Amino acid sequence: xxxxxxxxxxxxxxxxxxxxxxxxxxGEKPTGRRIYRKITILxxxxxxxxxxxxxxxxxxxxxxxxxxxxxxxxxxLEYTRAISTSRECDVISSERGTTLINTTIxxxxxxxxxxxxxxxxxxxxKIQSKTGNENMVIDSNLxxxxxxxxxxxxxxxISNASKIIDxxxxxxxxxxxxxxxxxxxxxxxxxxxxxxGARFPPYQYTTNPLIIASGPNGSFPHSETSNKKIxxxxxxVIDLTLSFNHYVSDATRTFGIGKITGEMKxxxxxxxxxxxxxxxxxxxxxxxxxxDACCRNAITEANLGDYFTHSTGHGIGLxxxxxxxxxxxxxxxxxxxxxxxxxxxxxIENKLGVRIEDSLLITKKKGKANDSNDGYSFANFHHxxxxxxxx
Amino acid sequence: xxxxxxxxxxxxxxxxxxxxxxxxxxGEKPTGRRIYRKITILxxxxxxxxxxxxxxxxxxxxxxxxxxxxxxxxxxLEYTRAISTSRECDVISSERGTTLINTTIxxxxxxxxxxxxxxxxxxxxKIQSKTGNENMVIDSNLxxxxxxxxxxxxxxxISNASKIIDxxxxxxxxxxxxxxxxxxxxxxxxxxxxxxGARFPPYQYTTNPLIIASGPNGSFPHSETSNKKIxxxxxxVIDLTLSFNHYVSDATRTFGIGKITGEMKxxxxxxxxxxxxxxxxxxxxxxxxxxDACCRNAITEANLGDYFTHSTGHGIGLxxxxxxxxxxxxxxxxxxxxxxxxxxxxxIENKLGVRIEDSLLITKKKGKANDSNDGYSFANFHHxxxxxxxx
Numbered sequence: 001x002x003x004x005x006x007x008x009x010x011x012x013x014x015x016x017x018x019x020x021x022x023x024x025x026x027g028e029k030p031t032g033r034r035i036y037r038k039i040t041i042l043x044x045x046x047x048x049x050x051x052x053x054x055x056x057x058x059x060x061x062x063x064x065x066x067x068x069x070x071x072x073x074x075x076x077l078e079y080t081r082a083i084s085t086s087r088e089c090d091v092i093s094s095e096r097g098t099t100l101i102n103t104t105i106x107x108x109x110x111x112x113x114x115x116x117x118x119x120x121x122x123x124x125x126k127i128q129s130k131t132g133n134e135n136m137v138i139d140s141n142l143x144x145x146x147x148x149x150x151x152x153x154x155x156x157x158i159s160n161a162s163k164i165i166d167x168x169x170x171x172x173x174x175x176x177x178x179x180x181x182x183x184x185x186x187x188x189x190x191x192x193x194x195x196x197g198a199r200f201p202p203y204q205y206t207t208n209p210l211i212i213a214s215g216p217n218g219s220f221p222h223s224e225t226s227n228k229k230i231x232x233x234x235x236x237v238i239d240l241t242l243s244f245n246h247y248v249s250d251a252t253r254t255f256g257i258g259k260i261t262g263e264m265k266x267x268x269x270x271x272x273x274x275x276x277x278x279x280x281x282x283x284x285x286x287x288x289x290x291x292d293a294c295c296r297n298a299i300t301e302a303n304l305g306d307y308f309t310h311s312t313g314h315g316i317g318l319x320x321x322x323x324x325x326x327x328x329x330x331x332x333x334x335x336x337x338x339x340x341x342x343x344x345x346x347x348i349e350n351k352l353g354v355r356i357e358d359s360l361l362i363t364k365k366k367g368k369a370n371d372s373n374d375g376y377s378f379a380n381f382h383h384x385x386x387x388x389x390x391x
Numbered sequence: 392x393x394x395x396x397x398x399x400x401x402x403x404x405x406x407x408x409x410x411x412x413x414x415x416x417x418g419e420k421p422t423g424r425r426i427y428r429k430i431t432i433l434x435x436x437x438x439x440x441x442x443x444x445x446x447x448x449x450x451x452x453x454x455x456x457x458x459x460x461x462x463x464x465x466x467x468l469e470y471t472r473a474i475s476t477s478r479e480c481d482v483i484s485s486e487r488g489t490t491l492i493n494t495t496i497x498x499x500x501x502x503x504x505x506x507x508x509x510x511x512x513x514x515x516x517k518i519q520s521k522t523g524n525e526n527m528v529i530d531s532n533l534x535x536x537x538x539x540x541x542x543x544x545x546x547x548x549i550s551n552a553s554k555i556i557d558x559x560x561x562x563x564x565x566x567x568x569x570x571x572x573x574x575x576x577x578x579x580x581x582x583x584x585x586x587x588g589a590r591f592p593p594y595q596y597t598t599n600p601l602i603i604a605s606g607p608n609g610s611f612p613h614s615e616t617s618n619k620k621i622x623x624x625x626x627x628v629i630d631l632t633l634s635f636n637h638y639v640s641d642a643t644r645t646f647g648i649g650k651i652t653g654e655m656k657x658x659x660x661x662x663x664x665x666x667x668x669x670x671x672x673x674x675x676x677x678x679x680x681x682x683d684a685c686c687r688n689a690i691t692e693a694n695l696g697d698y699f700t701h702s703t704g705h706g707i708g709l710x711x712x713x714x715x716x717x718x719x720x721x722x723x724x725x726x727x728x729x730x731x732x733x734x735x736x737x738x739i740e741n742k743l744g745v746r747i748e749d750s751l752l753i754t755k756k757k758g759k760a761n762d763s764n765d766g767y768s769f770a771n772f773h774h775x776x777x778x779x780x781x782x
Contacts, residue, residue: 046595057613058596077701080740081611096702121510121529138512187585194578197618200600202593204437205449207637209591220472222448227588246598310468311487349471 007087009151013052016146017041018065021115024137037113037135038065041142042104042127044118047318048143050246055086058096060104064112073104105130117142144323148315150337155361157247158316158339162359162381164196165240165251169384172238176255176391181227182212189240198242201320211239211252218254218353221310221345232258235268235352237345241320248316250341251382252357256390267304267346267354268388274298274344275356276386278312279378282334282362286374288313289330295344296328304346313341316359334376338362358382398478400542404443407537408432409456412506415528428504428526429456432533433495433518435509438709439534441637446477449487451495455503464495496521508533535714539706541728546752548638549707549730553750553772555587556631556642560775563629567646567782570620573603577616580631589633592711602630602643609645609744612701612736623649626659626743628736632711639707641732642773643748647781658695658737658745659779665689665735666747667777669703670769673725673753677765680721686735687719695737704732707750725767729753749773 021039043049043061050056052063052070059074059082072089074082079093094103101123108114108127114136118124128136150158168189175185190200190209200209206224213223215234223237230236239252254268278295285291292312299308313326316339324332326340343357358380365377412430434440434452441447443454443461450465450473463480465473470484485494492514499505499518505527509515519527541549559580566576581591581600591600597615604614606625614628621627630643645659669686676682683703690699704717707730715723717731734748749771756768 056596056598056615075701077612077738079700080738081613081615084611119512121512121515122531124512140513183585183588187582190585191578191582194574194581197574199598200591201598202595204593205447207447207590207592207634220475221468222472224447224472243598309470310466347468347471 009153010052010054010087013146014063014070017052017143018063020145021142022065024115037111038109040064040108040112040114042108042114042116042118043143044116044120044123045140047147048117051143051147051318053086053089055082055089056246057082060100061089062104062107064109071107073100073107075100101126111135113137115139115142141323147317148323148338149335150317150339150361154247154317155337155339157245158249158359158361159381161198161242161244161247161249162251164193164198164242164244165249166382166384167196168193168240169238169251169253172253173255173389173391176230176236176257178232178257179229181229182214182217182225183227185212185230185238186210186225193240193242198244199246201241201243201248203241203320210241211237213237213239213353215352216350219347219349219351220353221347221355223353230257233260234258235260235264235354237353237355239355239357246318248318248320249359249381250316250320250343250357251359251384252343252345252355253384253386254354254356254388256388258390260388260390264352264354265388266302267348267352270299270302270304271344271346271354271356272386272388274308275342275358278342278344279358279360279380282360282376282378283365284370284373286334286372286376287330288324288326288332288334288340289328291326291334291342292328292330295342299344299346307346307348308344309347310345313343313357315340334362334374336362336364336376339381356386400544401443401445401478404537405454405461408443408534409454411536412533413456415506428502429500431455431499431503431505433499433505433507433509434534435507435511435514436531438538439508442534442538442709444477444480446473446480447637448472451491452480453495453498455500462498464491464498466491492517502526504528506530506533532714538708539714539729540726541708541730541752545638545708546728546730548636549640549750549752550772552589552633552635552638552640553642555584555589555633555635556640557773557775558587559584559631560629560642560644563644563646564780564782567621567627567648569623569648572618572620573605573608573616574618576603576621576629577601584631584633589635590637592632592634592639594632594711601632602628604628604630604744606743607741610738610740610742611744612738612746614744621648624651625649626651626655626745628744628746630746630748637709639709639711640750640772641707641711641734641748642750642775643734643736643746644775644777645745645747645779647779649781651779651781655743655745656779657693658739658743661690661693661695662735662737662745662747663777663779665699666733666749669733669735670749670751670771673751673767673769674756675761675764677725677763677767678721679715679717679723679725679731680719682717682725682733683719683721686733690735690737698737698739699735700738701736704734704748706731725753725765727753727755727767730772747777 736746
């Protein structure tokens, strides 16, 4: 029963994707039979392959117009696992590397129009030499139009990931003590998360799964969790990113330990106000640039604008960072069932950092849409307090 | 003192890299002053940037001939961390994404000859539009010639990572029990590893840091650690990959639990013999293809050749998988201070898997080189038993 529902869901996604791309072919119309060429979609990125096949691993997925199942070309060592986890796919075994790409290319029919999510220079050159430049669209955003809008099952997974994060914040309040190394807190939180079924999505720019950044380390937005010991009188940024059934949640709280200065409290309250205003502003606007501006203004008004050195947020889903982007001047429209973060921060070099972040779901507004809002509101995936907790 | 030594090490690497590329410029000779154009190297991959700058994070490194320090272009949010961790770099702050690449391009001087490790289609197209195709070499293997040969400090890091793995195998023998879910073993091992300072390098094709594959799951070489409970009478593949100070070690042992069949024992002994013969063969050959053949022959002789579905091994270092590749027909030369894995396996669908893997260092032979060997031997980073342990 469960498998059937999942298969249906994957088939709907495949159909939607093909439909959405049909209109994008250099002005060709799906109606004029004579000029109409079929579409082939080549997917290289594991998140996209998983989204359409349920297989997460190394391989290339080939989706063609005409109703035949997806072809999934995988390295020999992944063949049986791909058969066992994929849904309605023809799984084809190949050698790794260049051979995998060549096997795929040999399966593209002449005169077909090819879309690909690859940004791999060598692979694209090889494919273009078969299809010709003019018959190929390279677009790493190919699936985001679909993936941005989460279905019930996806929301449930993000919600479960979020509940684990909230539990970890509770644990952190018990484990943060003077002289405890940051990496010890990390080890405890990772252990607890894994026991609850969480996993840690790969992010190539860090080797630490979590950010535990105390005192001056907090001034690095992407601090590397270290063996530095937590000291009394410090703020500690705890940024937790984890996944449940492949779906990511991302949230941050900043705690204090011992005697916290007036400046620290002021910075904390500024970030908190900025974050809360930004979230509430979902009720009053129709695009993400406005949310960014709202968070940024609150910090600028406190004369701390220069210390907010990154975007306000990002989409979450099969990746930690995916569209929509909540950044300055973005005109991206807010839409129902998007899952996003809102995470302003203030970073003062050699001194401290404060960040507060929630993962949120965009919902339909219960009341009426107003002039500047298309009728959307939000639900917060997290329930852990945002008041400054001093340990 | 420590910082000085590290700086020296980074400078030596930079000089070696520039020298190695000078000769690769479309036949230009560094001597003929008139036609000689300076070289610029653009590095995008975090491992390569770390190797030359000590900064691990998002950014682009620009190394030019002429003795000026590396320019490190990083997103604004990474600026202070890059300054604090990089060695002898001019750190430049930029916005993320396209702007980061544009900032970099604006710093390439006219008529310079550009090498890049990027395989990013969009980035390469942008750079080529500034430099022209003919003045650019795209080569994702750019640094491997240097990185393949490990120095004392790198070997020490791999050795420390290996010691942690050996400890985890001990832990596994205590924790593997009937009815224990695979993911519970994983959580315990990850916790112990992190307490010892280990980290888990990202690998985009899986969301699990370790492979704990029991019974039929063992037949997937890249099995996803699951909530499946371990049963009596099963073999359990424990494949541990972790890093210490960014350097990776990788080793696998297969354990039994309860009553193990004669077939299981035969498969185990075949893999063990294959792996041990392959390692010993380092003393008798000068290329990696021969090592692969040696491991493969031992399995084929037992009429199980079809069940060994992957390569024999790979290099380890800042990445889990990097050159040299120990695969069929490889002519890659064995050289001193390479760090590699040797990991044959047998996988029987719906039934079982056995893999035995060590990380090894290529050393200089104490005795004399013989006809088919260039004078190299090996040291095993691991000391955990390879006999079949039945729990």
